[in-house]
Amino acid sequence: MTTTSLLLPSYNRFVNGVPVPLFSRRSFRPREKYLILLVFLTFGVVCFGAFFFLPDFRTSGVAYNSVYRVYQKIQKVGPDLLIPAPPHGLSGYKDPHGPGGVYPNVEHVGLERPDDARDIDIHIIEDKIKLQMMKHAWSNYVTYAWGENELKPISKRGHSASVFGATKMGATIVDALDTLYVMGMQEEFKQGRDWIDKNLNFTVDSEMSLFEINIRFLGSLLTSFALTGDKMFREKALQIGERMLPAFETKTGIPHSLINLYTGRSRNHGWASSGCSILSEIGTMHLEFSYLSDITGNPIFRKKVEQVRRVLKDLDKPKGLYPNFIHPETGKWGQHHISLGGLGDSFYEYLLKAWIQSGKEDTEAKKMYDEAIAAVVEHMIMTSKGGLTYLSDLRYDRPDHKMGHLACFAGGMFALGAQVNENEVSNQYMDIGAELTNTCHESYIRSATKLGPEAFHFIEGNEARSLKNDEKYYILRPETYESYFILWRLTKDQKYRDWGWEAVEALEMHCRVPHGFSGLRDVYKSDSIKDDVQQSYFFAESLKYLYLLFSDDNLISLDDWVFNSEAHMLPIKGSNPLYRQAQLS
Numbered sequence: 001m002t003t004t005s006l007l008l009p010s011y012n013r014f015v016n017g018v019p020v021p022l023f024s025r026r027s028f029r030p031r032e033k034y035l036i037l038l039v040f041l042t043f044g045v046v047c048f049g050a051f052f053f054l055p056d057f058r059t060s061g062v063a064y065n066s067v068y069r070v071y072q073k074i075q076k077v078g079p080d081l082l083i084p085a086p087p088h089g090l091s092g093y094k095d096p097h098g099p100g101g102v103y104p105n106v107e108h109v110g111l112e113r114p115d116d117a118r119d120i121d122i123h124i125i126e127d128k129i130k131l132q133m134m135k136h137a138w139s140n141y142v143t144y145a146w147g148e149n150e151l152k153p154i155s156k157r158g159h160s161a162s163v164f165g166a167t168k169m170g171a172t173i174v175d176a177l178d179t180l181y182v183m184g185m186q187e188e189f190k191q192g193r194d195w196i197d198k199n200l201n202f203t204v205d206s207e208m209s210l211f212e213i214n215i216r217f218l219g220s221l222l223t224s225f226a227l228t229g230d231k232m233f234r235e236k237a238l239q240i241g242e243r244m245l246p247a248f249e250t251k252t253g254i255p256h257s258l259i260n261l262y263t264g265r266s267r268n269h270g271w272a273s274s275g276c277s278i279l280s281e282i283g284t285m286h287l288e289f290s291y292l293s294d295i296t297g298n299p300i301f302r303k304k305v306e307q308v309r310r311v312l313k314d315l316d317k318p319k320g321l322y323p324n325f326i327h328p329e330t331g332k333w334g335q336h337h338i339s340l341g342g343l344g345d346s347f348y349e350y351l352l353k354a355w356i357q358s359g360k361e362d363t364e365a366k367k368m369y370d371e372a373i374a375a376v377v378e379h380m381i382m383t384s385k386g387g388l389t390y391l392s393d394l395r396y397d398r399p400d401h402k403m404g405h406l407a408c409f410a411g412g413m414f415a416l417g418a419q420v421n422e423n424e425v426s427n428q429y430m431d432i433g434a435e436l437t438n439t440c441h442e443s444y445i446r447s448a449t450k451l452g453p454e455a456f457h458f459i460e461g462n463e464a465r466s467l468k469n470d471e472k473y474y475i476l477r478p479e480t481y482e483s484y485f486i487l488w489r490l491t492k493d494q495k496y497r498d499w500g501w502e503a504v505e506a507l508e509m510h511c512r513v514p515h516g517f518s519g520l521r522d523v524y525k526s527d528s529i530k531d532d533v534q535q536s537y538f539f540a541e542s543l544k545y546l547y548l549l550f551s552d553d554n555l556i557s558l559d560d561w562v563f564n565s566e567a568h569m570l571p572i573k574g575s576n577p578l579y580r581q582a583q584l585s
Contacts, residue, residue: 122497125550129504130183133517134543137534138180138188140515141172147199148172153516154532165206170195175216176539178223178568182556183547193224197232202240205262210247210255211281213240215346216536218288219568225295226571226578234295241292241301253307254282254328273334276325282308283347284565286354286365291570297582313368320375321394322347338394340376341404341455346565348372349409352417353562359574366421373417373429381432384458388442389435402457403439408479411437412486416558419490434491437483439464441499444480447523450506452480466524475519475531476511478541478567485545489558500549507542541567 145151148158149171164171173192180189218240225233246264247255254277256266268275286309289301311331312322318336324343325334340348351369355362382392382399391407392399414433418426442464444452455471456464466472481503488496510528511517517538518530544567548556560576561569571579 122550125501125504126547129543129547129550130185133504133507133512134179134183134185134539134547135188136512137516137539137543138176138185141534142191144515145172147195150536151516151534152532153513153518153534154530156515159533163209163212165204165208167204167206167208169204169217170200171216172534172536172539174200174220175536175566177220178227179539179544179547181224181227182544193230193232196221196236200236202243202261205260207258207260207265209281210244210257210259210266211278211284213244213259213261214285214288215564215566215568216540218244218292219564219566219570220540222288222291222295222570223568226569226576226580229578229580237292238296238298241289241296245300245304248304248307250328252311252328252331253304254311254326254331255285255304255308256328257281268328273325273327275327276334277328279322279324279326279344279347280342282326283312284350286350287357287562287564287570290354290357294573294579294581309364309368313364317375318397319379320371321379322372336394336396338380339404339407340380340391340410341393341407345406345409348376349413349565352413352421353564356416356420357562357570357572359572360420361573369417370421373414374425377429377432382458384463385460386458386463388439388458388463389432390439390458390464391436401459402455403443404455405440405443405452405474405477405479408436408440408452409482411435411440411483415483415487415490430490433483434487437480437487437496440480440483444499444503444506448526449474449510449520449523449528450502451510451520451523452477453523469522472522472524473520473531474511474523475533476507476517476535476538476542478537478545481542481545481549482563482567485549486558488549489553497549500546504546537566 140153140156141151144153144156145158147170148168149160149164150158151172152159158168160166160168173195177189177192177196180186180192218237221233221237221240224230225237240261243261243264244259247259247266249266250256257268257272257278259266268277272278286305289305293299293302312326315326315331315333318333318338321338322344323333323336323338325337326332327334338344348369351365351372354365355369358365360366376391380392380394380399382390382401384390384401390401390403391410392401392403394400411433414429414436416433418429418433440452443456444450446465447453451474453466453472453474454477455466457467458464459467481500484496484500484503487493488500507517510520510526511530513530516534518532518534520528521531522528556569560572560578562572563569573579573581
């Protein structure tokens with residue numbers, strides 16, 4: 001009996017009359033104790049692994065982190081790049097757009113919406129976008145994150161993507177400013193203008209993305225100067241432009257990707273094809289730097305971007321295409337990854353728009369655009385078995401049969417190029433623009449939320465849909481709305497306004513939260529977890545393009561303005577009296 005009593009637990013207490021075993025340290029032999037300990041340890045390891053390695057159970061799964069560690073150090077690129085991950089030393093940076101946590105579903109206040117955009121006065125839709133969306137997003141940023149770069153609308157606190165470095169530069173204020181002006185929100189515009197005047201400075205001792213400084217900060221300041229003539233904006237633009245110049249001090253004049261605005265030190269990402277610069281970044285400065293030279297009378301800015309173009313123009317191009325990586329010291333291409341999505345996109349856009357911005361005097365830009373787009377049409381435009389037109393990346397001449405959300409701007413680019421550059425291929429290019437935009441719309445309506453994923457594939461039986469968890473997120477991106485807007489302005493086809501209204505409904509239904517707008521982790525789940533980030537470009541691009549889609553054509557006319565990569569408008573020389581070129585004596 002003694003032996004048996006030592007092997008069985010003793011019942012020393014009762015709960016509701018039921019004996020509860022009380023395990024003492026002497027209840028088991030050593031071998032049994034170790035066995036039980038092993039069971040508990042195994043269970044703990046399984047739980048730990050599930051929490052940290054399954055994307056549905058942790059704040060930011062491995063797949064998400066692998067994407068964002070690449071993403072956080074460059075512009076707005078997509079996942080699944082054919083480049084090595086950055087060193088582990090960079091992993092401490094916060095995700096720029098990464099999911100901020102697992103949050104419960106939240107109630108939203110939806111629009112009173114019609115079944116069809118044609119069933120309601122267009123100006124009422126404008127007011128709804130302005131009063132129910134823009135005001136909601138802006139007022140909550142002011143309340144909970146004023147002066148911070150972005151808002152976490154569920155946590156109700158500030159957020160800063162690593163592209164901004166360790167700074168609080170009010171990125172949302174700067175990015176939103178011209179949208180506030182266009183919408184006629186003058187009180188909010190003045191609020192932002194005064195903050196910029198008193199608080200925005202560029203002597204921060206932190207490493208930032210040169211690309212993001214250019215398209216967000218410099219772009220917005222230039223637009224605000226053009227719209228208002230307020231010299232404060234020109235002075236701020238000149239200050240930041242001068243602090244960007246050290247990044248161009250390389251053997252070729254090709255700028256580095258990262259710069260410390262205080263020290264002037266610059267460098268490239270180690271993972272970017274052995275320290276290369278990135279095509280979309282170095283090629284997405286011509287609009288801003290050319291205009292900055294014209295309004296200040298200082299030619300140095302235009303000279304810098306002209307040198308970049310000169311290097312690119314003189315290089316041999318595989319199949320007439322531009323790879324995404326170029327070394328700033330040797331002037332040679334890096335990996336032959338070619339894309340009109342992340343890493344390549346806005347380079348092509350800026351060739352076209354540099355020609356337009358110059359009053360069609362920059363014929364070199366036009367020639368480079370025409371040649372590059374002809375090569376894109378020949379080698380990268382694909383048609384799926386289901387009849388969808390898409391832009392495929394090329395990786396060492398091999399097509400990658402998927403398209404990123406970032407490439408959805410291309411529908412508008414093809415259409416705009418066809419409109420302003422009438423030639424024998426204009427009709428073909430207009431059709432391609434419409435077909436690409438239709439494909440991006442298909443990626444939206446094939447999801448449960450009617451919002452588009454980060455990337456989508458084209459395989460038989462599963463077209464325009466994501467295949468991987470790290471492609472299913474939506475972070476308030478604007479590229480599809482940009483193409484809707486341009487195609488509407490150029491064709492007046494009602495479907496583009498209908499599609500825009502679908503987007504407004506989807507944003508209100510799935511992204512609106514009580515204190516702003518949030519991205520989604522999975523567009524294929526109607527109750528998707530939210531990422532708790534209200535992007536600054538949601539103000540600059542998404543809401544602006546949707547608002548202009550339902551506006552009169554004379555509000556930011558395409559005959560007078562070109563949009564930079566962040567949707568900041570720059571005046572066209574010769575046709576827009578707001579060009580405000582400096583008068584040199």
